[in-house]
Amino acid sequence: MDNKDSEAEIHPLKTEDVKAQENHENSVERRIVSKQSSRLSRLSRWRTAAFFISLFLCLIIVFAFSFIIPCPERPVSERTWFRNYDNAVAYQFLAIEDVNEDKVQDVIFAFKASNSSSSFNRSCLDEGLPSPCAFVAAVSGTNGRALWERPAAEEIEWMECDIKQLGEAAVPGCLVVGKPVSLTTVALRTGEVLWRQSSDFGANYTVLTPVSVIPDVDSDGVQDLIIFIATGDKVCHSENFIHSGKDGRQIGSAGSLNVDGKARYVILNLDSSSYFLFYTGTVLFVNSVCQSDYNSEIRITRQLSERSFCILKKTIIISLSLFSSGDIRYLAKIPGRSRENILVVNSEMAALINAQNLQTLWTLNTSRVVRYEPLLGYYKPDVLGIVLESEIGPNMKKSGSGAVQWDLKLNSRAKSPGPATLSTADHRSAFLIWGEYQLGTHGQLYLFHPSYTNVLLELRNSTDQIIAFNATLFERSRHACYVLLRGPQPSEEPGPVSLMKRKLKEDVSESRVIWLSQVAVDSEQYIRDRLYRMRFHSRA
Numbered sequence: 001m002d003n004k005d006s007e008a009e010i011h012p013l014k015t016e017d018v019k020a021q022e023n024h025e026n027s028v029e030r031r032i033v034s035k036q037s038s039r040l041s042r043l044s045r046w047r048t049a050a051f052f053i054s055l056f057l058c059l060i061i062v063f064a065f066s067f068i069i070p071c072p073e074r075p076v077s078e079r080t081w082f083r084n085y086d087n088a089v090a091y092q093f094l095a096i097e098d099v100n101e102d103k104v105q106d107v108i109f110a111f112k113a114s115n116s117s118s119s120f121n122r123s124c125l126d127e128g129l130p131s132p133c134a135f136v137a138a139v140s141g142t143n144g145r146a147l148w149e150r151p152a153a154e155e156i157e158w159m160e161c162d163i164k165q166l167g168e169a170a171v172p173g174c175l176v177v178g179k180p181v182s183l184t185t186v187a188l189r190t191g192e193v194l195w196r197q198s199s200d201f202g203a204n205y206t207v208l209t210p211v212s213v214i215p216d217v218d219s220d221g222v223q224d225l226i227i228f229i230a231t232g233d234k235v236c237h238s239e240n241f242i243h244s245g246k247d248g249r250q251i252g253s254a255g256s257l258n259v260d261g262k263a264r265y266v267i268l269n270l271d272s273s274s275y276f277l278f279y280t281g282t283v284l285f286v287n288s289v290c291q292s293d294y295n296s297e298i299r300i301t302r303q304l305s306e307r308s309f310c311i312l313k314k315t316i317i318i319s320l321s322l323f324s325s326g327d328i329r330y331l332a333k334i335p336g337r338s339r340e341n342i343l344v345v346n347s348e349m350a351a352l353i354n355a356q357n358l359q360t361l362w363t364l365n366t367s368r369v370v371r372y373e374p375l376l377g378y379y380k381p382d383v384l385g386i387v388l389e390s391e392i393g394p395n396m397k398k399s400g401s402g403a404v405q406w407d408l409k410l411n412s413r414a415k416s417p418g419p420a421t422l423s424t425a426d427h428r429s430a431f432l433i434w435g436e437y438q439l440g441t442h443g444q445l446y447l448f449h450p451s452y453t454n455v456l457l458e459l460r461n462s463t464d465q466i467i468a469f470n471a472t473l474f475e476r477s478r479h480a481c482y483v484l485l486r487g488p489q490p491s492e493e494p495g496p497v498s499l500m501k502r503k504l505k506e507d508v509s510e511s512r513v514i515w516l517s518q519v520a521v522d523s524e525q526y527i528r529d530r531l532y533r534m535r536f537h538s539r540a
Helices: 003-010 012-068 504-509 524-532
Strands: 080-097 106-113 133-139 146-153 155-166 171-179 182-187 193-198 205-214 224-231 234-236 264-270 273-280 283-290 308-313 316-321 328-335 340-346 349-354 360-365 375-380 383-393 396-401 407-411 420-423 429-435 444-448 455-462 466-475 478-486 495-503 512-515
Touching: 080 155, 080 466, 080 478, 106 155, 106 495, 133 155, 133 171, 146 155, 146 171, 146 182, 155 182, 155 205, 171 205, 264 328, 264 340, 328 383, 349 383, 375 420, 375 429, 407 429, 420 466, 444 504, 455 504, 455 524, 478 504, 495 504, 504 524, 512 524
Parallel strands: 283 308
Antiparallel strands: 080 106, 080 495, 106 133, 133 146, 155 171, 171 182, 182 193, 205 224, 224 234, 264 273, 273 283, 308 316, 328 340, 340 349, 349 360, 375 383, 383 396, 396 407, 420 429, 429 444, 444 455, 455 512, 466 478, 478 495
């Protein structure tokens, strides 16, 4: 007999206890396994629920940002817009700035009227000015909507809107030089008057433009302004006409230079000093202003002999004879790749001079230059050229770029607008020129691009009553437009004044192709299509 059976027969209760214990242990194990399985099942369900809840929340967030919460909309710029004012006159001033910070350029201009437009319902009396008075206005570049309008002066003699620091908050703004003598600064963003100061420049004065921004003289944290005034045969340039950019108060003491009221100047920055290079008639001379000397006195050089050019540097006068005859017409700084150069033009020739060593870089024969300010453009890729307009006979003018790389003869009307340039993506420029290519036609706007040297596009606008003209990219590297201000001027009777922006491509598509030579390689429509697809580029 088996030992187990014997044991069972001998101890029957013991065997049952063992079986019961084994059954109990198995039951406990099953309960533990069951509990573990239940816990795992609940955990799995919680994980699944958490996953779907997270997914649901993500979908809600995506839906909210996509459809419920609107994303910032890019302003849609109209191709053409007009802004009209009745019973007004306009000043020869246009500035292009991003006023409302929407990354689209806006237009600032000035007009004279009794009241602002109906958008703001402002009157001259609101600023304590007699009616009518001069208003400064900012207009949206996207659709022509008025952003702000502000009475600024009885009359405007000069205005600048590229000043970076003005007022207590050192904000960008415009400076208005008014008549009778007053200085008013207006905040670029809001049109609010930052400060207003009256001044006394004496009798028969002329403001030499542009007004210059200089380093902070009175250490109040805001750049200051220096204004040169010509009275009779003298230029009164002094610290009396240095004004605080913060509150407009005058700083310093007086001085004068013996030149006539037609003097002009440019600012040169050499080493640690600033130099004001003046010209009048056939004389060029320099006034040196070192930054360390602003709070003491301004040093003035003596007037040198006629037809001479000089730079005062570290109390050493260096002079160079430039012209043998002829009156100086204008003087301008020309940016170079590593330095600034000086363009000097008289009635017979133009010369580009290195401002550092006074070496003549090139000369060009000219006659009766029309425009005071030179226009810069790129006839060759990345090679800066200078556009000059000169008279070649009665009611005729000639436009050229650089050292005569291209020229064009046009019939010219009195007070016709000056030219403009727009940089293109091929590192050259599109040139916009006003005139009459054929006798008997109204003054027209023409477009020229160096990729087609024998083609001129005649655009649709005429020169009738144009007071100011400008061309720019209203958005970075796109949206090339031009702006026209039309209407009577302050010396004329009031009438309708209009401000217009027009997209350049609209005119290109409707333009007339003029062949400057008899060689016509491509069709007119092909030329229009190519120039219509021309891309523009914003240069730094």
